[in-house]
Amino acid sequence: MHSLQSYKVKSLRCAVVKPSYPVSVVAQHAVELREYEEKDPQRCLTVLLLTEDSDKEYLDDLRNELEGAINERQIQYGTLCFILLSCRRSHDPEKKCKESPLQNVSVTHKLSDQEKRKFSGKQKALNKKYDFNFILTFVLMSKGFSENYVQKFVKHLLQGINRHSVECRLIRYVALLNTYVQNSFISQSHCEALLALKFDSERFRRHEFERSLSDQAKLVFLHLRDDKTHIQSIRIIHPLVAKEILQQLLEPQQTQSSLAMDLLHEDVLFEHSLETDDYLTFLRLLFIRRSRITEEDKYFLSLFSPFIEHVRGTEESPNKAIELLKEAFERFYNDAYFAQQLARLHYTYEKFEEAKNWAETAVKQLPDNSYILDTKGQVYKKWFQAKCKTIENVPKTAQNTADAVETALKALDCFQECQRAADAEMQHVNTSGFYAEVEVGLGLLKLIFSLQVFANRSNGHSECMKYLTSDYIPVEVKDAWEPFHDHLKKLCQTMKDTLERISEDLSYFQTDIDADEEETPEGPEGKIRHPLKWLAIKSSEYGKYFSEAFSAAVLQHRKSIPANLTPFQKRMMIYHLGGGNITSILYKITDQKDAVKLLELILSLYPSNPLKAKFDQMDIVNYIATHISLNCLSPQNQKVAPLKVLQALRHQFPYDKRKCLPNALFLLTLLFWPEDDDTEHEREKKYQIVQTAVEHLEKGHRTKMKDIPPWKRRIYTHFFLGNGSGLDKFVHKNKLIRALSSITKLSEKRMQWFSGEAFETPEIAAMLKHVSGWTKDGLVYLEGPKEKKFNIRPVNAPSVPQSNENITFYLGFNFRGPVAYNIVVTK
Known part of the structure; x- marks a missing residue:
């Protein structure tokens, strides 16, 4: 298993992932490690996989591959098969930990007093066996990587170095890359080219290369060897040491920008490189790889790379x-x-x-x-x-x-x-x-x-x-x-x-x-x-410019709507009030300040008898969505139209459902979801309408997804099926989220939803209706009219039992169609 370095610890099998291997290979080896010398795949030890500095996309792909392997082997749902432990170097680990305490643990350079005593004792023991120079990283760790100690450490390390030598120039270059580009290195062959070294024997090449280095370089450089390509390379023993070396080795009149310019002028390094060389990749990243900024549990990109930010900021020279x-x-x-x-x-x-x-x-x-x-x-x-x-x-x-x-x-x-x-x-x-x-x-x-x-x-x-x-x-x-x-x-x-x-x-x-984390250097x-x-504010601002003369008075004094408005003026005023599109309308359920009054004003701008009015498709969508939103915020509100009136508006949608807007199809799945007291004929008719809408929603979803894996673009569920009737049977997701009000961090709420724990909350369980169905060949079905099958897509595919079982689940509604949450086998 070349892609893993494995261990065994009591009740876990552990392995370190080598990210140079494709995720498909890593997943295959992880499964083989789990099942090694095991007879029953259902009862294997859990495998803990450690990844170091892997990007989010690699982790997502690996998780998806492992989930696929688990499903393929029909492992019982709920069995813990793999644990992914991702270790990432961070400039502010404690802040990152506070932002998401359930997902992150901060491991810093700081040691507790007890740990300092233990490290000190261990260092004394190591000093008896090894020379100080062979345990440099351990010594730094025992001192907690304190800034003052690192400065003294580097000053002592570089004592006597020839600052005008080519070797010193190489150390500066490596330090520059190691300071700004994570996990960067320079291959030994590049070093040899810069130092003009030639060796007769390939067999002892690394040994001869190390012998050619000065004492200072031997202590500064860490030698690496790629297990896959067998390429030898070097980097500074630690990034904090690299940063300090960069500071101390710069000449009095030299800046980091001038050092980078020298690096760009090192013809021998470019002449020695191929287009696919890691050296060119690292050098490119130095100039254009933008850093991620964490704020309020979200990630954003800086406009420039950290190095360019330093040059234009610290050196104050754009x-x-x-x-x-x-x-x-x-x-x-x-x-x-x-x-x-x-x-x-x-x-x-x-x-x-x-x-x-x-x-x-x-x-x-x-x-x-x-x-x-x-x-x-x-x-x-x-x-x-x-x-x-x-x-x-x-x-x-x-x-x-x-x-x-x-x-x-x-x-x-x-x-x-x-x-x-x-x-x-x-x-x-x-x-x-x-x-x-x-x-x-x-x-x-x-x-x-x-x-x-x-x-x-x-x-x-x-x-x-x-x-x-x-x-x-x-x-x-x-x-x-x-x-x-x-x-x-x-x-x-x-x-x-x-x-x-x-x-x-x-x-x-x-x-x-x-x-979503956009990490491409050319990103937005x-x-x-x-x-x-943003959309709610900008839509309202857009409507304001075309309705300001008459809508300002209505908004400020809650006056009635003028009777002589043209259809265009009414539409623009609806925009100004926040009813111009379905997203802004549903957002009012979340942003509840004056939402009920605004939604009532929006409805007053529509004809009093909508069934006789001539709506375009977008108007019908917004009109229906406004009623649904108002009912969510103010149940039994007298201004909310009965469900049958809203259902009747479907005749104004195009008969050819290929011409229907996705939000129109979405509303059809809501409005025509059967009631408990429907006759068999009514249920059959409603299921037919819903099924036709879902077929066309699926086509629209495939277009939206492009070639992007589903786990990278998770579709959003807007409503859940509740215990009420009519419009009261729709529970907006925001109401469920408010039930998790004790959890303040967004990332923790996500974990609750993805793990299914949210649905075990008594407040949420009380709002939602259990739907009965069954599974067959890994698919979920709900009983339709006259025993017809109605396929429901599960939100979490691994939660579907592999055997054919009777089940219950909660029903959600999104722009792909109805979806099943929290699938439970009926005993």
Whole structure:
């Protein structure tokens, strides 16, 4: 089992994972280790797998492979087969532990007084057997890696070193990489090339290489050997030591940026490298691998790599960072990602013309990469914001705003191009272009409405709306904005479409289930931290611009709705009140401040007799969702329509369900879920409607998932089937989450849901209805009309018993169809 280094500890079999092997190989070896010399696969010892500094994707893939192996062997559900223990180096382990105490344990360099005494005693014992220089790491550990001790330790270690030697230069290079790039090293052959060493015998090559090093280098370097490739390499004995060496070995006038520039000019190291060499990988990561920032149990990426952040921050010289990235761009054969970083760096310091040139350079090389197209859009977005700032305190005319308007429109074009590229990418999801388009669009609307021609007239707001939504062009803007009129008149509709697209994506996948970690260096500039709240705010802001004149009074004084509003004005006011899309409507169940009153106002904007009104499909969806949300917050509210009225609205959905919106299909699965007192004929009819909706939801889900494994994009369940009837039988997930109010950390709540422990909470169990069914060949069925099978997808596949059993479960509703939670075999 080459991919594992195994041990046996009492009731566990333990192994250290070698991440150089594919997860499929590791999983196979882990299963073989578990079953080694065991007769019954159901009764094997649990295997503890230790991984070191593995990224999240590797761990997810490994977990999925192990789950597949468990299912394949039909191991009884609930049997603990594998424990994954992930050890990751962190700059702030105690903070990370506090953020998620159920998942993380902090192991720091600090020792307790008792541990210090034990380490001190052990060191005395080791000193009798080994020379001090052979137990350096142990000595550092026994001192708790205190900053003061490390400084003295390194100063003593480097005493007498020739600072002008090539060997000292090598130590600096390795220290630079080890300080900023986790697990980095330089191969022995690269060291030999730099030191101009040649050996006649391959057999004793490592021995001869070590002999050629000075005493200081022998103590500083840790020698490694890859078990798979057998490549020999070196790194500094510990990252904290590397960091201190870097500080102490720099010449008085030398900076880390100048050292990195020297490293880029070391021709011999590049000439010795192949494209796949680890050395080039580590050097590339030094310049462009962005670090993860933890905040409120979520992960975000810094804009630049830690090293570039140091150069532009600590050395207070953005020009130095720019010079470095330019040199790296050329050294790495005009790599598009270095050009992307240069664009970001330039616009950060408002050097927009240069930023534009570098963004275009990156796009020329990778024209279909959505992240690079996003960066180009960000250049124009930041440029637009800067231009708006310069005219912030002056009267705005068509003439002095034309330049800003043109820049905003260029940004919108870039983000729309980014969206098209993102839709075509099958291996990952990039929604940054949609969010950025909305932000630029709202900024542009703010600028347009602030023009003197509109802002200083009593009917200016209405005239501005007329300009944006009709063929009308005011004389004051006709010539100065001549190139923009067509584009601006599409702004209202394109923003509406983009907001709806964001809403649809969030209806499928919400970030409070799985904190996706975008680790690609070319990733988006910054993820939206609270997308549900962001969408609610931006949708309302969008509606405000087209309804402000009459909706402000309604919101402020809770006045009744004016009777003479046009359908367009009503729709925009619904947006302003928070009812423009299904995601914002359902979000009101979570964000409950004034939610009941707002939902009632939204309903008052719809026709009093909806069955006779002419709705478009989106209006019907929002109307039904508003009733469901209001009923969740205010059961028995007189303004909530009866279930039969909402069911009757289905006739206004397209007869051809391929033309139905996903949220319309989702609502059909809710509205037509059978009641206990339904006749057999009613149940048959309802199940048929639900089953047809589910078939088309499945197709839409497959499109949304692309080629991304399901465990990387977990679909969100909005409602659960409760014990009530009518609309009261739907329990929103937020109500269940509030029952776990004693658990404050999001990650802990996730664990409760994924493990099924949440459903054992008495408060939650009391809300939900047990549904009866059975399993056959690993599938879950619920009894449909006339004994027809109705397949229900389980949320957790391993929870399905392999044998054919009668079961009960809780039923959830998401944008893929009904799902089974907490499957229990009926005794």
